[in-house]
Amino acid sequence: MSAAQRSHPWMASSAPGQIEAMLEELGAGSVKELFEQIPQDHYRSAPLDLPPALLSESELRSDLLATLKRNDTCEENLNFLGAGCWQHHVPGVVDEIVGRTEFVTNVWGSPQSDVGRNQAWFEFNSQLGALLNMDVVQLPVYSWGCAAGHAIRMAARLTGRNRVLISAMSDPERRAVIETYCEPQEMDSHITIETVATDPATGRIDVADLEAKLGDDVAAVYFENPAYLGSIETEGATIAKSAAAAGAETIVGVDPLSLGILVPPADYGANIVVGPTQPLGVHMNGGGGVGGFIASHDIERYVRQFNGFLVSMDHTEVPGQHAFNLACAHQNSYGLREKANDWTGNSVYLWVVANAAYMSLLGPEGFREIGELILSRARYAAKRLAAVPGVSIRWPDTHFKEFVVDFTDAGKTVAEINNALRGRGIFGGKDLSSELPDLGQSALYCVTEIHTASDIDRLANTLEEVL
Amino acid sequence: MRKDSELREFHAAAWDEPVVMELGRSGARGQIFPAPEAEVTKTVGNAASLIPDGMARNDAPELPELTEFEVQRHYLHLSQQVLGMMGISLFGTCTMKYNSKMVEQLINRPELAETHPLQHPDALQGTMQIIYDLDLMLRSLSGMQRFVFQAGGGADAAYTMAAVARAYWQERGELDTRDEVITSVQAHPCNPATSAAAGFKVISLPLEENGYPSLQALKAAVSERTALLMINNPDDMGIYNPEIKEWVKAVKEIGGLCFYDHANFNGVMGKLSARELGFDACMFMLHKTFGGPKGGGGPAVGAFGCSDELVPYLPAPVIAKDGERYFPDFDRPKSCGKIREFWGNVPIVVRAYAWVRAMGAQGIDLASDISVVTNNYMDKKLGEIRGLEKSHPDFPKWRMEMTRWGLGPMQQDTGVGTVAAANRMADFGIDPWWMSHEPWVVPEPFTPEAGELWSKEDIDQWVAAVQRISDEAYSEPETVLNAPHNQPIARVKGDWMEDPDQWAMTWRAYVRKHLDAAPGSGAGTVDAIVADPENRG
Known part of the structure; x- marks a missing residue:
C-alpha cells in the first residue's frame, strides 16, 4: 500500500470503506456523481503543482524546524527594535492560558456554551477600561493603525467633517494604514490628512501650528502619547481643548504599558483612545502579534459609531448570574452589510485572552513597576549612548521607552552601524534615515523591562567598538 | 457496544466564576518586576522624577490584585467554560479542521515567536521562505500570479481587493466614475461592507428561485460605472452557479474587475482554478480552509492573490527572491499602500504552509471529495427529521460542501426556532450551529458543514441531536424553548x-x-x- 493510500491522520473518512459506505447510503455510484453541479468545462486543466506531501508528523516537523531555524531570534540576539512591535516579557501563565485548546479552537458558540471566552473578553475590556479611565472598550481590530483608521472614520461620521490633523512625525507604517482608511481623493467620502508640525526642540506637537490648522471642517485631531519617536506629549490638555473648541474630536493613541505611571488620555480630554494590544502579553511573532484597541466614554452617540464587537455584561434567567453578550450587534457589518459602520470580522480575539490574563497578573502595582522600570532603563540607555563619541540623543529627557539616537557625527550610516552590531549579536534600532532625512543618520531605539543595565552597557560598549 | 445513533449525554463545567475584577485582595501580586539597577538610579534618578510635570498618573488603575496561581486558575476555569470544538462542531462557513498541535508547538518557539518584523532580511530568511513557498502553493491552487498575507482576516482580504481596485482605477484616471461594486445578497457581508468602507457604492443582486442571481440581473447591473464584481461560488446553500464564466465575461467586457471570494473553497479545492474561470483576484482563508485555528475570531489571514495585471497594485511589501536570498520588496510605486502593519499574521501563514505540506495535492483533492460526500450524507439524514426544510427543496442535484437548512416548519408547528434549537444542541456537547448571515433568505436557518475532519460517527451523533430536538419540539417544546439546561450558565x-x-x-x-x-x-x-x-x- 502506498503512502498516499493510507488513511490520513486529519481525515476520518479517508479510512478504507468510509466514503463507499456513505455513497451507498446515498445511492450514488461515485464521488464524481456528487459533483454534478460543476460543468465539465469549469474543472481546472492545469494539474496541481504542489511540493510532495509530508505525511508523517516527524517529516513535517523536520521541514518546518529547519526552515524556521534560518531566522535569527531576539532571544539569542540583543534586540533594540520597536516601532509598532515591541519585545516585552510574556509571563508563563499567559502562554499556558492562550495555548488552551478551548481558547485556540473555538469559533463562536452561544453566550452560554462559550461563556468563558466571552467573560475573558469582557475582562479585557474591563481591565483596559480601568487603565484608560474609560467605560467603553471594543474587542480589538487588526492593528493599532487599523484602530486609528476606524477611529478617524468614527470621528468623520460623528462630525460630518472630512479633514483630520495628525503629527508630521508619525510612524510611516501606521500612517500608510491610516491613509488607506481615509480613501483616495477621488472618492466622495475621502478624508483629507493634514500634518501638524513638530516642535524641533522637543519632538512634541507644535500647538501653534495645530491651532492654525484647526477649522470647522476638521473632524479630528489624532496624536500619540508617547509619540512615535518616543517623546511624552505634555500638551494633551491644550490640544484637546483647542480641538473641542473647533468642534473636532480628540483621538489619542497610547501605549497601554505606560498607563501605570502616565495620565490616561481621557483625563486630558481625549474622546476616543486607540493603541496597540501586543505589549500586553503577546509575543512579537514576526509582526503577527499586533492588534489595536478602540475605547470611548459611555456616550450613546459614540457607542453607536463603533465598527466591531462590543461585549457587554448581560444577565440570565437565574437572578444574580453573570453573563456576557454582544451589545449593539446590529450596527456592524453582519447586521447592516454596506450600511454598517465600516466592517468587522475575524480579528485578533485569541490575543484578547492573553491581554486579559496579562493585565490580571500585573495589577495596579505591576503596571506601576513595569512603567517605572522601562522609563528608568530607557533614560539610562539614552544617557549611556550619549556618552559614546559620535552619538547624540535627539530630545533627551522626554521619552518613555523609545528614543532617537543620532549617529550623524559618527560619520557612518545607520545601515553600516546596524550591520556591524548584528555581527556582534545586537539588533540596532530602526533606521530612520530614509523616512525622516532631516534627522540625519538616526535610529529609533526601544528599551523595555527585558533590557538590563548590563545589556545597555553592552550596547554602548559595542557601539564604541564599531563607530 | 453503544450504537452510533445513540445520543451521548453531556454536562458542562459550571464554576460560578466571578468576574476577575471581583477577585483577589489588596496588595496581592501576580508578577513582580525588578527595581532599576543601582547604576541606573544613580544615573537618572528616581523614576517619578523623570515624568514631565502634569503627566504623572495620580490614581491607581482599578485592576484586580491576584497571585500568579489565582490568575492561572481563573482563566483555566474560563477555558473549561468554553465548548469550543471540544465535542463536535459543524459550524458552517467556517470549515472546522484539526489544528496540528505539533505545528502550534513549533510556532511558539523563539524562532518565530521572538522575531521582530524589522529585523534585517538576512535574519528572517526562514519566515520569508515560508511566506514565499506558501505563495507558490496558493498560486498553483488558484492560477493567480502572486499572493500577499497582510490582511488580518477574510473581511480584510475583501478590503484589500477594494483597495487594489481603487489603485487600479486611480491609475487609469477612472476612479471617480468607476464607483460601483456588484455583489449578491447571499455574498458574505464583508464584501458589501468593505466595498462601502472603501468608498464604493454597492449593488446587491437578489437571488432567483434556482439559488443564485440571474445572469440577466447581472447584465442589467453592469455598466461603465462597474469597478468590481465580488462573488462567492458555491454559496452557503451548497449551490454552485454554473453560469459563473458568463458572469465574469459580462463584467470583463466593460472592463470591470472580478473577485472570487473563496470562503467556500473546501468543496472545490483542487478542482477549480479561479484564474482559469476568468477571475482577476481571489481570497483564501488560511484560518479556515488551510488549517489555521479559529482562536474565537483570529488572529487570522485572508490570503489575497491576483493576476499579473493587478500585481503592481498589491499592498507592499511582497516577499521576493533574488537567487537564494529572500527579501521584502518595498519598491512598488503603484501599490495601493498598506492594509495593516507589517506582513500579516505570520504564525497562521506557517500553519497554512504546514497544512498544504501535510495534505499534498492528493490529500487536498481527497478532502474536497470527502467534504462533499459527508455533506450529502448529512443532508439525507437531516431530510428524514420532522420539522426541517432544506433551502431550495426542489433543486434536483447533489449539494456541494454545505447546505442551508431551516426550522421554518418546526417553528410554525411548535414555536421552536433556530436560536432555541442551537442553545439545546450545546446541551449534548455539540457546538451551537451557525445560522446564516443576514438577510435570512431561509426562515429559521442553520448551516452545518461536515468537511473532511469529522467522522461518519460524528455526523450521526450530530444528526441524532437534531432528531432529539425535533422529538422534544413536537412532544415537550418547553424543553427546547427553555434550553440550555447543561451549560455553565442559564439562558441569557x-x-x-x-x-x-x-x-x-x-x-x-x-x-x-x-x-x-x-x-x-x-x-x-x-x-x-x-x-x-x-x-x-
Missing part, C-alpha cells in the same frame, strides 16, 4: 444589549449602572461620568 436575557442605561462594556460601567445606581438617582447617567461636557462634545 439579552434585554440590556440595546439599552444605553443597561449595557455595560466594562466592569466600571457595570458597577455604575447596576451596582451603585439606585433607580432614579441620576448616578450612572452620561452627565455623571463626563466631567467636562464642553470638552466631550
